[in-house]
Amino acid sequence: KAGVTQTPRYLIKTRGQQVTLSCSPISGHRSVSWYQQTPGQGLQFLFEYFSETQRNKGNFPGRFSGRQFSNSRSEMNVSTLELGDSALYLCASSVPGQGSGTGQFFGPGTRLTVL
Amino acid sequence: SQQGEEDPQALSIQEGENATMNCSYKTSINNLQWYRQNSGRGLVHLILIRSNEREKHSGRLRVTLDTSKKSSSLLITASRAADTASYFCATAPTQGGSEKLVFGKGTKLTVNP
Numbered sequence: 001k002a003g004v005t006q007t008p009r010y011l012i013k014t015r016g017q018q019v020t021l022s023c024s025p026i027s028g029h030r031s032v033s034w035y036q037q038t039p040g041q042g043l044q045f046l047f048e049y050f051s052e053t054q055r056n057k058g059n060f061p062g063r064f065s066g067r068q069f070s071n072s073r074s075e076m077n078v079s080t081l082e083l084g085d086s087a088l089y090l091c092a093s094s095v096p097g098q099g100s101g102t103g104q105f106f107g108p109g110t111r112l113t114v115l
Numbered sequence: 116s117q118q119g120e121e122d123p124q125a126l127s128i129q130e131g132e133n134a135t136m137n138c139s140y141k142t143s144i145n146n147l148q149w150y151r152q153n154s155g156r157g158l159v160h161l162i163l164i165r166s167n168e169r170e171k172h173s174g175r176l177r178v179t180l181d182t183s184k185k186s187s188s189l190l191i192t193a194s195r196a197a198d199t200a201s202y203f204c205a206t207a208p209t210q211g212g213s214e215k216l217v218f219g220k221g222t223k224l225t226v227n228p
Binding site for chain 2: 031055090103104108
């Protein structure tokens, strides 16, 4: 099976702009989670989608939003970018039910730089 | 906010030696997972231990879990230069219905050839 793919891999934006990141999960995985990784705050949970519904949300401002499509692909959007949004954004997919023992499968990430 | 705290933050050893990393967490969990991240890349799942398990092995990896102390350790035996990476513990909180993971800040392991 193909792994989790994220596009684009690198992105440079300026303050005030908005950005959309895309994630394609492993075939058959219906849960998609997003994480932000920065040197200062580490890995922080953004949100999780399952069957096109947001199932959980982290402690991020409303500028961060996401959605999931019927084919389980997911997008996240950040509006009115701030310098502090510069980070590696990671997407993870899984088979729901953490008793599966397989953990989550992460994509390579999108490196966002805000100038 | 981070729930887990890894210890040490950085570890440098020689090839062939064992590496031990520790993780502490704060709330009740369903399971605890360990991930590896090579510089600036995605995370790779290494091993998952459930809250009712005390020890688990996978190849050169050994994980222990002490729920009474809210702590876990990851042991990598006979380390190799290719093990150089950052290692993160992640907990799955008991409030159910979500795949959310709470990560620690990680241990940066360097294995010198």
